[in-house]
Amino acid sequence: MTLDEICQEQFCKSFKLPSLGASVAGTDRGVDASSEFDQSVHRYKQFREESRSRLGALDSAGGVEFLYGALPALLQSGLSSCKLPGAERMDEVREAVTEFLSGYEEAYQPFSLHDIAFKVLERGLFRSVPMVQPSLDLGVGNGYVSNYIFRGQMPTVGSDPLMAPFQFHQEYRRYAHSLCIDATQIPFERDTFATVYMVHSIDHVRDRGAVLAEMHRVLRPGGTVAFSDLSEFAPELMPMGTLCKAMGLDELSSDPSRFFMDMAGESREFWSIDRYRKALAAAGFEDARIQYFCSPRLARFCWAWFEIHLAMNQMDAHLTALRSGRYRHLRESFFDFVTSSLTPFLARDAELCGAVQRGFNFFITARKQGASSPAVPHAPGNGAGDTFDFSGRLVCPACKGKAVIGQESVRCDRCGMQYPVIGSVPLMLPAYAIAYGRIRDELARHRWRRYLPAIRMCVLRRPWLCRVFNTFRQMFAR
């Protein structure tokens, strides 16, 4: 499914209306039956379905105990034979891990091994970039991660293309303004923001180049962009393929990583440092700094667990059980395993990545050419958006015409496109505007029903019409 289709699906669902169908959406990537990639993904999906249905036939407690009890025990025992020496920042990192895990009641991420590793590392990296206001955060999802990373700070605008998970983010009150945005069509005037963040979301977008161009357009001269992405080493650091090969299942060996790429995003490719450097320069950025994070052993370790999880389960299948009192022992032992096993790797991550010049992810910062805008570092607690002219800088994502905020929708002055506002969040994607238009047309088409009483009065006042009407009624009654 493309982003447009997902958006429209969600929008229709929120109005309890049937889906509008793929015809409304933009171009569909489709499944190319002849492509090796698609065949590979299809094969792995079948393998997954099979393993899930076999598991489903067993007692369901087996799955949660295996993933959160047996598998961690195995991994932890393996690691105890290759311990890392302690690092300086151990206590600080352990605290950061504990803090991330403490939100297990509200989000799924504390039960996801690779998320824990990525986000603790990303917190350190993103917080090293001063938050100069106004700032924009692209792709916040359910808000749990951004709330964790930016704790104590308030980015001016928080955004995500999808409205469903995004509704949760508002509970954290982490942003001065919230809206739905497609990172390839940002609905703000050029030179609006001093800082743009994108925490591990660019890998979900079809065209990374288009995102870089848009981030550059909305940044003020001298403004900073900071984002993270999977590196070109990611596929080879996913161990499931190697495991399949080692077991003699050669046909499956490249399927797991392709399946993940298909699941994670529309682009199906990872960029190298070189490619990023060229693309950043072409988009008009300078002073690009690119560093790896999540060292190979940590990545393999987390990904082995995650891929087995993926092969057996839906990500959230065990959440209710793990949060319940019945599985408290399992939850606590899993969190103990996470804290004791991950902390040494997380504390030494920069050093470990540097030694081999690779890692599972990139952290990238760059500056838009031009004079630095006056730096106004944000102090915790002061309303970031107070001085930001939100409505004055909003534009239509499709034509970049001036957008005017109304009660129910945001209307483009130039092309007339109307973007719906749901729960005070403007949905600034053409896909939502199209779905909204369709729904309004649909309602308008049924408006004739309101004239029914008047028609009935006309009929009743004319005796001959009444007779015709009764004749027909009797005919149909028989």
Ligand SMILES: [Zn+2]
């Ligand atoms: Zn427009």
